[in-house]
Amino acid sequence: MTRLLHFIDSLSAWMGKAFAWCIVILTFSTCYEVFVRYVLNKPTVWAFDMSVQMYGALFMMAGAYALSQDAHVRGDVLYRLMSRRKQATIDLILYIIFLAPGALALIYYGFFFASDSWFYKEVSWSSPSRIQIYFFKTLIPISGVLILLQGIAESVRCVVCIKTGEWPERLHDVQETETMLMHEQEDLNALEAEK
DSSP states (O other): OHHHHHHHHHHHHHHHHHHTTHHHHHHHHHHHHHHHHHTSSOOOSSHHHHHHHHHHHHHHHTHHHHHHTTOSOOOHHHHTTSOHHHHHHHHHHHIIIIIHHHHHHHHHHHHHHHHHHHHHTOBOSSSTTOOBOHHHHTHHHHHHHHHHHHHHHHHHHHHHHHHHSSOOOOOOOOOOHHHHHHHHHHHHHHHHHHO
16 A cells, blocks of 8 residues: 555656746746846747746646645644544545545546647637647646545545554655654654653
8 A cells, every 4th residue: 555655656746846847947938038028128929928838837737746745735723733633534524525526627627628729729819929728738637637646645644544543654855844843743742642
C-alpha cells in the first residue's frame, strides 16, 4: 500500500515540478514585454496571452502536488489541536464531499471543453494575436485526473490514520518553515501524550 501511495505522490510531485518551469517562462516573457514596451516603445501582441496561459497551466497542474505535500490552505487554528484520528476523519469527510466531486467535474466537463476546443482549433478571443488555446484546455481534465488520484491516496491515508492513530509516511519535499515547525510540535505532543 505504501508503494502505491508513494507512486501517486511522486507522480503528483513530478508533474508539479515540471509545470513549475512555467513561472520561469512567465517571468522572462513579462520582463521582455516590459523592456520592449517601455524602452523600445514596441509592445508585443502575444505577451498577455502567454502570461495567462503559463499561469493557468502552473495553477492547474500544481494542485495535486500541493495536495501530496499537505500544503493546501486550511483552518489550522482548531484543526491542529485535534487528535490525529479526528483530523483524519474530518479530512476524509471533506475529501468525499468536496474534493472528489470537484475533481470529477474537472475531468467530465474539462474533457468536453478540451474536445470542443480541439475540434474548433480554438484561439484566444481576447488578443489580436489569436494564440491557440486548445493545448492548454487539455490540461483541465488532466489536472482533474491527477487531483482525483492524489485525493484517493489522501483518503487512504485518512483511513489508515483512523485505524492506527498515525499518519502514514509521505514523500517529503521542500516545506515552509511554519509547516516544519508545526510537524515537529505535533511529534512532540504525540510523544508527551504517550508518556
